[in-house]
Amino acid sequence: MTEPSAPPRRTALDEVHRSLGATMTDFAGWEMPLRYASEREEHQAVRTRAGLFDLSHMGEFTVSGPAACDLLDYAFIGNLGSLRTGRARYTMLCDERGGILDDLIVYRTAEDRYLVVANAANAETVLAALRERATGFDAQVADDRDTYALLAVQGPAAAGILARLTDAELEGLRYYAGLPGTVAGAEALIARTGYTGEDGFELFLAPAGAPAVWQALLDAGAEDGLTPCGLSCRDTLRLEAGMPLYGHELSTALTPFDAGLGRTVKFEKPGNGGAFVGREALQEAAARAESAPPRVLVGLVAQGRRVPRAGYAVVSSDGTVLGEVTSGAPSPTLGKPIAMAYVDAEHAVPGTEGVAVDIRGSREPYDVVALPFYKRER
Amino acid sequence: MSNPQQLRYSKEHEWLSEPVDGVATIGITAHAADALGDVVFVQLPDTGDTVSAGDTCGELESTKSVSDLYSPVSGEVTEVNQDVVDDPALVNSAPFEGGWLFKVRLDPSGAPDDLLSADEYTAFAAGN
Structure with missing residues (x-):
């Protein structure tokens, strides 16, 4: 654990972020870019073109x-x-x-x-x-936390941009695969993974070379509108894609x-x-899930405009608590507030009527939908 | 963005225009808008509501958080900015102009005397 008093760690790209005017935030003991300008524009860049992330805190x-x-x-x-x-x-x-x-x-x-x-x-x-x-x-x-910087290029234009800078055969690189190669002359593990719901790549490389690779990617992606992206849009991107985030959808209590x-x-x-750690408890959990279905992680889409936040109660029309919001944000793609929430199984079916979120004392109607909210066209 | 000299400012990051016929316009500063990020929802008081200096009278919702809106003065709300309700991004793009929030007919006691000048607010915001 990072001591609360310890100064936040800075990535190899810290000066780059500052020169780009990023709003920085303390995240898990690291000083990371939250956004460079508008997080909604960064989000849309990843959905429609490509975004460049520093994920060196991983x-x-x-x-x-x-x-x-x-x-x-x-x-x-x-x-x-x-x-x-x-x-x-x-x-x-x-x-x-x-x-x-x-x-x-x-x-x-x-x-x-x-x-x-x-x-x-x-x-x-x-x-x-x-x-x-x-x-x-x-x-x-x-x-190996100090061995690697981690950059991500995500979005429909990501493969085309990266192809200009690498000798690796990207066409043969499948989703959830990785291979060694060079990117702009730097050795890297090139992985076709991400946390945005788009096609994209994660590049593990030596920190010393990271600023040059970052700049080379921005130059190579300029014509495609490659945009530096912060953690704020990473969160809304993963939320739309229905991907869980530890500390929100996942915890030691689950x-x-x-x-x-x-x-x-x-x-x-x-x-x-x-044998593996947790095996016996997990076998019991599997049996329990069969006999007494736990709360179900569902998607909620607002009928109104107020945004649900983690910890808000999901309630019925008479105020009975049905569950709890784990993540919520305005969805740039849907143009409405969305949330993930754990909801009692009998109210978790998409289309269930009469589900609301208690937003600071006001019951706001929400539609129950299946996850994810967004799926890219392949 | 620099803070206009002709406005006065609260420590809750609202600005207040010089009253015209006793009515002042209120908004949030560029510093506050930047700190919030993209504003997506604005809840304003209703026309005719009575607001009190320092009390909450609405909400500003951004991608990451929700913030209370405070009135820097006491009085009666005479107008709210429907444009900003319809297009909350105006708070980010034009916080001192098209992104104004509401207008208040000040109580006879006038504006509180602890409001800041532009230079005082600039120094205050820099320390935040």
Whole structure:
């Protein structure tokens, strides 16, 4: 954990952000760009053209060695042994009780080597858990947070822009795959991943070279309207795409089954005799989810204009509490306020009538919809 | 954006015009609009409402947050800016002009004497 009194960390692109006039914000102990100008224009740039993000606050850890695969199968809820080299997978770190400690992406960069990418706010937790759980495994856990800067190019024009600067075969690079290559002369892990609901790439590269790559991308993307984008629009983009955010939709109080993400739990793993941290609790959670459906994560779309925020109650027309908003924002794409909320199963069906959000004492009518709010055309 | 010299300012980041026939126009400053980010919803008092200096009288909702709107003066609301209700982005694009919020007929006691001049407010906002 970052001490509250510790000065915020700055990324390799800090001077670039300041020269662009970014509004900076403290995020999980890092000073990050919130927005450069209008967050709505940045959002629209990603939806219609392309946006460039500095995500260097994310936590990277390398797990390597003969038993790297066994360690990850023991430490995480997914089956990482079945992940082929060059591919990536979304998975979670759970505690013994099945509570979610973090959601993360694991890239298999070689047969015996994985790159784990954790949320900034949970990076220390993930590192500590990996090190603790590594006991008895012939595997090493390396803290690579200072090894990588992370840039993301997201949007329909992203592939065309990146293609001008790389020798990598982007056409053969599938969604949730990554391969080594150079970008504007700098060595990088080029991954086709993102958190925006658009096609796009995440580039893991040495911090020292990051400012030059950032500028090269902006130059190469100028004709396509590539726009520097801050964390504010990243949040509205992921919300429209129905993607969970740790601390909002996910927490230690919830198991993956409570979060509607039970499919990420793999009880059939070849390594370690199928043992993994949280297994027993998660089997109970799976059975519980069958017999007594938990609250369901749904989408809410406002009929009015007032914006729901995390923590606001979802209520029926007579004021009975039906659930709670976990994330809410004005949706630039829909032109209306939207929210994700956990709602009692009987009120979670899309089209359920009489659902409202208590917005500072006023009951505002909302439509229950299936997630995501936005899906790109392929 | 510099703060117009002819206006007075509150520490809640509202501006107040020089009253004409006892009626002053009220808005939020460019500094406040920048801090909020894109304003997406504005709730203003109704025409005819009585507002009190320092009390909340509406809301400004942006992408990231909601903020209370305070009246810098006491009096009766004589007009609200329907343009800004229909297009809240005016608060960001023209906070001192087309993005004004409402007009108040000041109580006989007039404006509070703790309002700031443009230079005082500029210094105050820089320290925030």
